[in-house]
Amino acid sequence: MQPAEPDTDHLEPDRRKWVGFWSMIVQQTQNAFNDKAAQFILVPLAGAVGATIFGLPIEDAAGLMIALPFVLFAPLAGWVSDRFSKRNVMLGAAIAQLVILVWLAGSVYFRSMPLALAGFFALAVQSAFFGPAKVGITKELIGSKHLGFGAGVQQMTAMLAILVGQIAMGVVFDRRFITGGGGHEAAWQAASGPLFLIMLGGIPAIVLAWIVPRTPAQGAAKLRLKTTIEHFNHLRELWSDGPMRLASFGIAFFWGFAAFLNLWAIKVAAELTQSGEGFGTLQSWFMAAAGIGMAAGFGVASVLLRRRIELGWVPVGGLLMTIAAVVLAFIDPRGSLDLLTDGPAAAFGSAFLWVMTLLAFFAAIFLAPLNAWIQDRYPAAKRGELQSAVNLQDCLAGILAVVFIRLGFSLLGGLENLAVLHWLLLLAAVFCGAMTVGIIRLLPSHFVRVLGLTVIRTFYRIRAVDAHHVPEKGGVLLLANHVSWADAFFLTAASPRPVRFVMDATYMKYRPVAWFCRIFDTVPISLGRPREALRIAAEALNAGDVVCLFPEGQLTRTGTLQPLQRGAELIARQAGAPIVPVWMDGAWGSIFSFERNRFFRKRPYRVPYGIGIAFGAPLEGAGTTVERIRLAMLDASAAALASRLPSWRRDPAVMANGYQLGQINALPRRARFAGLATDPEIDALPGLAAFSRLFGSRFEKPGTPADSEVAHWVGGDALRSAIEKGARPAVPAVFFDFGTRAAEPLEAEGWTHCPCLAAGGVMVSLSFPDPPIPNAASKAQPGGRENTLGHLLPGFAVGEDQRTICGPATGRVPLPLPEGLQVGPHGLVLRTGA
Known part of the structure; x- marks a missing residue:
């Protein structure tokens, strides 16, 4: 009987869970660095001493040796991750890595390449068991709500660790090898010291794994012989869920493309340097470009997915990957040789490195949503098993990438090696474009929504x-x-x-x-x-x-x-x-x-x-x-x-009332409006000046209406009296009446009378001329009605009795309306009972 699945969809992690999450992130970063640093010491070492595996060049064989454990041990790794607490699996993996690093350091010390390559393979086996646990535990620690962010951070830090490990060891080995005078003995010496330091780096990973809180085991099945060979059963279970199957194919495509790009870049570096002096440094530059791009992409993805997992970024990333790959295929990489002499100065001017960085960046944007989505969809009791099935597909895709390159060199053997590499990248770009078109057809709403929201958020x-x-x-x-x-x-x-x-x-x-x-x-x-x-x-x-x-x-x-x-x-x-x-x-x-x-x-x-x-x-x-x-x-x-109040540090209530005035079709923005200089009602309404400041309007105070060609006037009893005595505006004008007799009709030539209401110095409601009707199908929307004081301004909450309002403009305290007034059912302020 399986334990009940925990509700991680609504999990809000406490402080201990967050500490555990960040400890896991640091541990997997340390693990990835140790893993890649050791591997990228051994690859140039094997190349320098002329080692091959089954006749394959070391760069080809290394890719297969890294992928093979994920294929061989996928079911067992998934069973372990589900059968035991993922935290305990991570702890065991950390201990195993330290033991393997000791093995590697000893192998190099005793100059035994077979033992070193066995350790190389063992590191990959350790990763095969570590991977499902570290991926599966993320949701158990921080839940679905934060999973998009957590998955992005996890991928970003892992990629940074891989980047630093690859670059540092490539450069360190190259410099120690050249300083030692070249040759086999210099190669062994160049690898020995760094491997000892990497070995010491395995100790903190054990401590960090111990800090992660113990999560419950999800599966209860006992280990059987058939468990170790259930590759196809696990794949069948993964594929039985249609959306999960498609997502897993997308993830496998990414890792196949990443393996291709990684090996492709190594081949380019080997061809440019003839696998001699500068090979380690040049491949480190190429890996740096790809690693920085991918780490930055995962970092950006963690921000893009911080609120929810948005699959629309998958086709966007695929489309941009395709474009970048096509551009990279037409750039001559020989200019990158300047990196060996000019270093960083040449890097800033290298189009090859910049485009490779962008290609890796867009690839990360492609992968991150898929990874987060599929992790969220896994049933808790099968999370490790399904993640191992995904890892199995990923490694098969990586192996296919190696085969693709080898096959390309066989079929295009009549061309120069660099020309073959250009054609292979162009073919990979075409395949990437075809995949992207298929994804867009599967996820049209997600794709259009991401594009639309990107435009919306830009403006x-x-x-x-x-x-x-x-x-x-x-x-x-x-x-x-x-x-x-x-x-x-x-x-x-x-x-x-x-x-x-x-x-x-x-x-x-x-x-x-x-x-x-x-x-x-x-x-x-x-x-x-x-x-x-x-x-x-x-x-x-x-x-x-x-x-x-x-x-x-x-x-x-x-x-x-x-x-x-x-x-x-x-x-x-x-x-x-x-x-x-x-x-x-x-x-x-x-x-x-x-x-x-x-x-x-x-x-x-x-x-x-x-x-x-x-x-x-x-x-x-x-x-x-x-x-x-x-x-x-x-x-x-x-x-x-x-x-909005935090942006108005001075007179926030007044500014709020002025802002409210700009949210209705009354006083125009960035235009002139006026009030009589002798009208005391104007000074009693500070929100008018706030409206002027907020919306770029100019508030004029002429002596008479005829003194200013302004179409919008605000006032009270003083302006009303002047109008009743025959004062005419220079142009047809609207009178927003906040006076004590505002509810009484006013008929005067050249004026449109609009009753309004203010209480306690706060503008509460306005009426205004009816807005035009844009087409025959549009309904009329009156700007006011008889026997009312206009529309309540947006930003006021109304009390249950309809006779009080409250909001930022009232200082967040209820403001009673004048006696006999209430807010009507359509938001118009009217007399009680009207």
Whole structure:
């Protein structure tokens, strides 16, 4: 009987688990360095003394010897990793490595190449058992939430260790060999000292493995003879899961390509130096370029995947790998010989090294998401077994890479060796391109989403507020305000989970829209068939998806929250899923919003443009009403505004109120507006000056309306009295009336009267001229209504009694509305009972 699988999907690691994770990272880094340092001392040593294995050159044989243990011992390594605590397996591997390093140091001391090569093979065997344990323990220590980050860090540090081990030992051996005068004895001397130091480096790895907390064993099967030869059974189990099978093939392709590139670079170095003086140094430079690129790629991937595992980076990495490989195939590597004389000075000017670095960087971007995704998908009881099956595939791919190069030299033997190497790289690039096309066809939505979000994040600085309110699992209904055509991308970029959007099925008749909706798994509903629409949306929620609905049913052209449709309430009740209200703050003003009374045809104010997406506290679907949803969305608007307060160190409440004024279709940004110099109401509203500073508007204070050709005026009773006495503006103007008689109608030539409300020096609501209707299908959105004081500004939460507001502009304390006023059901401030 197998033990119950631990819930690592929701694991939030404590301090001990994080200490254990970082100890594991340091241990596997030390292990990788020791492994590669020893191997890259032995490879040039064997080359210098003329050793071969079964007639193969040492660089070819070394690749096979490293891969072979992963093939031979894959089932046994997987069984060990599942049968025992992975921490204990890592500890045993650390002890085994120290013993092998002692063996290697003794072999070199006694000048025995057969014993040294046996130790070389033993190191690879140790790695075959260490690999499944170190990979499998990552999720057990830090859980699914941090797995993308953890896998990226693990791969980055391992690659850095491999890089340092390869470079350091190649250069050290070369210099000691040349200083010793060359020859067999000089080669043995060049290897002896470094191997002794590497041996001492095996001791800290044991201590670090001991620090890692002991994780429970996952499997309980006893060891049988057939366990050691169950290669194909394990592969069959891996392949039985279609998505996992495809991911494993992608990982195997990476390691096959990496093995090809590694051996290809060694062959290039050997050809340029004729395997003589400078060979170790030149191959170290090539390995440095590849290693730095790959380590940097894994580091960047750990950042890209820190919030969630995003498979869209796989085809992006594959596409860029293909381009870099094609470019590298057409660069003459002979210029790299300058590295032997000029060193770092030549490296900065070497196109060959730069392109190799980029190729390795993009390869890491390709691999990291696949590794994290497949680790997350493994069943806990079979994590070691399946990881060993993956390792087996990886090594088979590495062996195929060696065969590919050997076969290429046989078939293209009539060409110069460098020409053969160019053609082989070009063929590898073609194969990489074919793989990438296949991946894009399998993951079109992931690919398009990554590209789209990359563009969005280039032009928008998106900030997620309270994203923890989105449950980590299960169906969730997001209800968001709808401000711009890019809202879906903004929300996708901010959400901690992938989002499916609800769309009116009538748009599906347009082929580009239909294609886009299909690859993004959009939920199409027919507004003419409400019951069917409810059923389809409820099915998506019951399937555990995050579904987003814009309950306004239209884009706002006022900047304020439009009346909510009843469909959202019915969907939430039928599905029984939690509802998370969402507020898009700052989207008003983007080129995709109706700010400046038009969509699209306008220049951005700045790049990047700041957008805040606030996720409100979840509501229970049962019993939720449209009014409760509206109030929750307003709560989220206040939270979104509060997240901006740290940027306003001086008068944050005043600045918040000025910012609110810029989120509606009233006073224009980067334009002039005015108020009478004698109007005391202006000085009582400091938010006006804050709006001017925030949005680049110029606030003028002329003596009379006729003194300034300004189309937007703000004031109170003083300006109203002047208008009633016949004061006319120089141009047709809008009067935003914050006076005590604002609710009373005002008819005056040249003026459009817009009643507004301020309380305690805080601007609460504004009415404004109706925004234009962009097309015949658009619904009217009034800027105000009779007997109201306009729309409540975004950024205010409303009390249950509808008579108090609260938000950053009120100092986060409730502000009572004046007697007889309340916030109505559509966000308009009106008289009680109206």
